[in-house]
Amino acid sequence: MTSNTTGRPDGTAKVEQVRSATIRFAGDSGDGMQLAGTQFTNTSAIFGNDVATLPDYPAEIRAPAGTLAGVSGFQINISDEDIYTPGDRVDALIAMNPAALKANVKDLMDGGHLILNTDEFTTANLAKARYASNPLEDGSLEHFRVCQVPITSHTIDAVKDLGLARRDAERCKNFYALGLVCWLYDRPLEPTLDWIRDKFSSRTEILGANSLALRAGYNFGETAEMFAVRFRVEPASLPPGTYRNLTGNQAMAMGLATAAIRADKTLFYASYPITPASDILHELAAMKHFGVKTFQAEDEIAAMTAVLGASFAGALAVTGTSGPGMALKQEAIGLGVMAELPCVIVNVQRGGPSTGLPTKTEQADLWQAVLGRNSECPVPVLAASSASDCFDTAIEAFRIAVKYMTPVILLTDGYIGNSSEPWRIRSVDELPTIEIHHWTDPTTFKPYLRNEFGSRPWAIPGTPGLQHRIGGLEKDVDGNVCYEPENHQRMVNERQSKVDGIATDIPDQDVHGDATGDLLVVGWGGTYGAITAAVNRVRAQGKRVSSIHLRYLRPMPRNLGTVLRSFKRILVPELNLGQLLLLLRGDYLVDATGLNKVQGKPFLVSEIEDGINKTLAQAGGEQP
Amino acid sequence: MSVSDSASRPLPVLKPKDFATDQEVRWCPGCGDYSILAQTRKVLAEAGVPREKYVFVSGIGCSSRFPYYMETYGFHSIHGRAPAIATGVKIANPDLQVWVATGDGDGLSIGGNHFIHVMRRNVGLKILLFNNRIYGLTKGQYSPTSEFGKRTKSSPFGSIDNPINPICMAIAAEATFVARTIDADVKGMVDVVRRAAEHKGTAFVEIYQDCNVYNHDAFHFANDKATRPDNTLCLEHGKPMIFGKDRDRGIRLNGTHPVVVELGKGVEADGLLIHDERAPEPTLAYLLSRMHWPEFPEPMGVFRAIEADTYEDLLDRQIHAARERLGAGDLERLFNSGEKWEVK
Numbered sequence A: 001m002t003s004n005t006t007g008r009p010d011g012t013a014k015v016e017q018v019r020s021a022t023i024r025f026a027g028d029s030g031d032g033m034q035l036a037g038t039q040f041t042n043t044s045a046i047f048g049n050d051v052a053t054l055p056d057y058p059a060e061i062r063a064p065a066g067t068l069a070g071v072s073g074f075q076i077n078i079s080d081e082d083i084y085t086p087g088d089r090v091d092a093l094i095a096m097n098p099a100a101l102k103a104n105v106k107d108l109m110d111g112g113h114l115i116l117n118t119d120e121f122t123t124a125n126l127a128k129a130r131y132a133s134n135p136l137e138d139g140s141l142e143h144f145r146v147c148q149v150p151i152t153s154h155t156i157d158a159v160k161d162l163g164l165a166r167r168d169a170e171r172c173k174n175f176y177a178l179g180l181v182c183w184l185y186d187r188p189l190e191p192t193l194d195w196i197r198d199k200f201s202s203r204t205e206i207l208g209a210n211s212l213a214l215r216a217g218y219n220f221g222e223t224a225e226m227f228a229v230r231f232r233v234e235p236a237s238l239p240p241g242t243y244r245n246l247t248g249n250q251a252m253a254m255g256l257a258t259a260a261i262r263a264d265k266t267l268f269y270a271s272y273p274i275t276p277a278s279d280i281l282h283e284l285a286a287m288k289h290f291g292v293k294t295f296q297a298e299d300e301i302a303a304m305t306a307v308l309g310a311s312f313a314g315a316l317a318v319t320g321t322s323g324p325g326m327a328l329k330q331e332a333i334g335l336g337v338m339a340e341l342p343c344v345i346v347n348v349q350r351g352g353p354s355t356g357l358p359t360k361t362e363q364a365d366l367w368q369a370v371l372g373r374n375s376e377c378p379v380p381v382l383a384a385s386s387a388s389d390c391f392d393t394a395i396e397a398f399r400i401a402v403k404y405m406t407p408v409i410l411l412t413d414g415y416i417g418n419s420s421e422p423w424r425i426r427s428v429d430e431l432p433t434i435e436i437h438h439w440t441d442p443t444t445f446k447p448y449l450r451n452e453f454g455s456r457p458w459a460i461p462g463t464p465g466l467q468h469r470i471g472g473l474e475k476d477v478d479g480n481v482c483y484e485p486e487n488h489q490r491m492v493n494e495r496q497s498k499v500d501g502i503a504t505d506i507p508d509q510d511v512h513g514d515a516t517g518d519l520l521v522v523g524w525g526g527t528y529g530a531i532t533a534a535v536n537r538v539r540a541q542g543k544r545v546s547s548i549h550l551r552y553l554r555p556m557p558r559n560l561g562t563v564l565r566s567f568k569r570i571l572v573p574e575l576n577l578g579q580l581l582l583l584l585r586g587d588y589l590v591d592a593t594g595l596n597k598v599q600g601k602p603f604l605v606s607e608i609e610d611g612i613n614k615t616l617a618q619a620g621g622e623q624p
Numbered sequence B: 001m002s003v004s005d006s007a008s009r010p011l012p013v014l015k016p017k018d019f020a021t022d023q024e025v026r027w028c029p030g031c032g033d034y035s036i037l038a039q040t041r042k043v044l045a046e047a048g049v050p051r052e053k054y055v056f057v058s059g060i061g062c063s064s065r066f067p068y069y070m071e072t073y074g075f076h077s078i079h080g081r082a083p084a085i086a087t088g089v090k091i092a093n094p095d096l097q098v099w100v101a102t103g104d105g106d107g108l109s110i111g112g113n114h115f116i117h118v119m120r121r122n123v124g125l126k127i128l129l130f131n132n133r134i135y136g137l138t139k140g141q142y143s144p145t146s147e148f149g150k151r152t153k154s155s156p157f158g159s160i161d162n163p164i165n166p167i168c169m170a171i172a173a174e175a176t177f178v179a180r181t182i183d184a185d186v187k188g189m190v191d192v193v194r195r196a197a198e199h200k201g202t203a204f205v206e207i208y209q210d211c212n213v214y215n216h217d218a219f220h221f222a223n224d225k226a227t228r229p230d231n232t233l234c235l236e237h238g239k240p241m242i243f244g245k246d247r248d249r250g251i252r253l254n255g256t257h258p259v260v261v262e263l264g265k266g267v268e269a270d271g272l273l274i275h276d277e278r279a280p281e282p283t284l285a286y287l288l289s290r291m292h293w294p295e296f297p298e299p300m301g302v303f304r305a306i307e308a309d310t311y312e313d314l315l316d317r318q319i320h321a322a323r324e325r326l327g328a329g330d331l332e333r334l335f336n337s338g339e340k341w342e343v344k
Helices: A033-047 A098-107 A123-128 A151-158 A166-170 A173-184 A190-199 A204-223 A248-262 A278-285 A300-312 A323-339 A366-371 A389-404 A414-418 A485-505 A525-540 A560-565 A579-588 A605-622 B033-046 B063-069 B082-092 B104-110 B112-121 B166-172 B186-198 B283-289 B311-326 B331-335
Strands: A003-006 A014-018 A020-028 A050-056 A071-079 A090-095 A108-117 A145-149 A229-232 A241-247 A267-271 A293-296 A316-321 A343-349 A381-383 A407-413 A420-424 A469-471 A517-524 A545-550 A552-554 A567-574 A592-596 B054-058 B073-076 B097-103 B125-131 B177-182 B203-208 B232-234 B249-254 B257-262 B298-305 B340-343
Touching: A020 A033, A020 A098, A020 A173, A033 A050, A033 A071, A033 A173, A033 A190, A033 A241, A033 A420, A033 B340, A071 A098, A090 A098, A090 A173, A098 A108, A098 A123, A108 A173, A151 A166, A151 A173, A151 A204, A166 A204, A173 A190, A173 A204, A173 A229, A190 A204, A241 A248, A248 A267, A248 A278, A248 A316, A248 A343, A248 A389, A248 A407, A248 A414, A248 B331, A267 A278, A267 A300, A267 B082, A278 A293, A293 A300, A293 B082, A300 A316, A300 A323, A300 A343, A300 B073, A300 B082, A300 B112, A316 A323, A316 A389, A323 A343, A323 A366, A323 A407, A323 A469, A343 A389, A343 A414, A366 A381, A366 A407, A366 A552, A366 A579, A381 A389, A389 A407, A389 A414, A389 A485, A407 A414, A407 A525, A414 A525, A469 B063, A485 A552, A517 A525, A517 A560, A517 A579, A517 A605, A525 A545, A525 A567, A525 A605, A545 A560, A560 A567, A560 A579, A567 A579, A567 A605, A579 A592, A592 A605, B033 B063, B033 B125, B033 B186, B054 B063, B054 B082, B063 B073, B063 B097, B063 B125, B073 B082, B082 B097, B082 B104, B082 B112, B082 B125, B082 B311, B097 B104, B104 B112, B104 B125, B104 B166, B112 B166, B125 B186, B166 B177, B166 B203, B166 B283, B166 B298, B177 B186, B186 B203, B186 B298, B283 B298
Parallel strands: A014 A229, A020 A090, A090 A108, A108 A145, A267 A293, A267 A316, A316 A343, A343 A407, A381 A407, A469 B073, A517 A545, A517 A567, A567 A592, B054 B073, B054 B097, B097 B125, B125 B203, B177 B203, B232 B298
Antiparallel strands: A003 A014, A020 A071, A050 A071, A050 A420, A241 A420, A241 B340, A381 A552, B177 B298, B249 B257
């Protein structure tokens, strides 16, 4: 953190200019920490900072209050330059109770601000958080700048004139904490006050109480003389344009709807509620005025099979799920491959196997996407690299699906699904259109007659003279069931070569950095930010390191082998035990190494930086 | 989305054979499926709907080969999932006539979940369930409708599974049209299938179907034209429940229990149960669904037929209402909603 401290004209707290700051709000899952974090993010984004966020919430909706299991956190990185990740180490931690302190304090950097709600540091709460002694008194926090604030009682005092029940008054404490942090980072209150006015317009007493609590927190910072410095992060220089914040799931929903509109088609979205993919369903269900048809199915299989039915009938059909739901859909995806019907399957990956870590991120469904069905069953697989990239990848997935008459799997993960970042608002004209041809000529129609891309015709029910039957049994070119050995061989080959051929229809892989060097870092999906930031750091130190980030995992770009062979070493960081690694080694016979982590959390930039340096050191050690 | 404008074209004059495909029908000789195929083609030929407007969806099993033999659009899918696939077809294009051909294993075992949910939603599908009380295509294991104690290859000492009653299940799932027929009764099947074709919403038809290879005796009590009038009860809306070759027996309520009574001897027709397929509450339909031969004549015909909003209509209405309230969706406006800021 580079900084430049100046005294304030009024002689109170100094304002320290910093390039970036990482702030984490942590409390009970009922304490409103996600809301406080989101508001702080929006305020910073409107102010002009680049922002990246990491919500971290428990799988239990309301675990017992005050326990470690119930801690919910929201981390924001704000910066005056382009940033890629929500930050490795926390500069300021707001802990609303002892459990929140215990679960998060290890990520706070030495000398960081630690704002503690002392009202909650009772003997009972300390016991629930399994503290043997009170950290406020035992000296364990002395290497932080501890700010003890009775947030709960201050909040109750601040709103007492409104005559709310104590419980309702107490619930405003997240706004008090937000107000205090806004003061500490020199942010205006107006965006949050506007939001409160809009959100609670029909409940004036809540509107009033939240506004009072917010101001009280800010004013406490101003008057308490508890803080020696406050911080300022100047606006970033993002590419010109109008921006808004989007989470990956929001961007996905918007991208899917956009694809349908640009294809002049009805969007059909069938899904069964599952964390962390449900937000896509929520977003699309609210878009009925776009003609979007959402179907909350009775199970994952019904969602997938309804998608196949809707695709057969001519809709742009898509389903969204996460790992365990993906497993349930696989037989039906195989039917989609056999029937050669266009559709998109979004998998917002989470920790597994089985139920695993429903609210935490992981990248361990790559094999499931590529290899997860019975028999020879090729499916194109794409992965979005960031929250805003979900928008473009959704459109690209549909382009491929309808052009090649195939299911397409689109991988995202819990991290990019839930985290938000600025998205440059597009004008509709700059977006691609998706061209669709439905077969209408009965004289030349054959259900499996392939075009130059290897695709069969999309002939939809209702078209006179094209009545035909599709299904899971092997067919011949006329669409009749056929068990002939040569026919099966031909159809298996044709399905595979159709998907392989997509490689000629996707961009060559671009390299971040130089085209040759000592080390190439290869990533895919939500690790983009951490990998790019780490590679930028080591390149700034003069190291000959580049990176590539794969959007297309099946098929892979045609030049990938050449790119891989242009570097002495290859490092593949993944939030799994080496899934892309195996595919690269298998496809290209390259001696790549993995950098792997499965803790339900994204990579820290420093972890990848360390991995790069270790790999380079090993390479150096081998030289004569 | 309307693919072709049927209003501008004259109604087609079709014959049952116009619904035949060039594919050889490959069910076992003597299988009850042949009758179902023939009666369905007959009903569709009379319906005045062009062939391209029909979609037949099936799962896996002998019954599920049905779409290959219908000159319509067809989707022979995977085991148990036909109702869900058909739901997707119907939602995407409500203009289509969507039929499901399924069996007792396909529809009630592996696909039992979809069976329930499609009915509670009242999606506009016609579901023909070929119930032969056996797994035929896998060569003779007991099915979810096989009777308790049934001896099969997979239950050599007798099945210890209690059977599912498909009509009870459909009623419990709030199906708006529930009927039963039998392959041997050509006229009865045509009537029931025609009624199903005309119904708005999910129309469920259980068809007693003879698997003459693995379970030939299953419906012997109703197969024979001579004994059928004595062993079955033909349900007619608004009519007293009378049955028997000589129409001399009827069903009366004794408290909440149905009993078989002989007419004459102090019992008149107006003392019998009157069938009411349109009753808003399905109590009577449920009571009928519990009546089985030999204690009772087995009811055939329409148990229940009520009017209710279909899923696809409700969805379209929501879309229209949202457009009226919010205006037609506009991408520029969507992109620019929420808080935004300018970077120069």
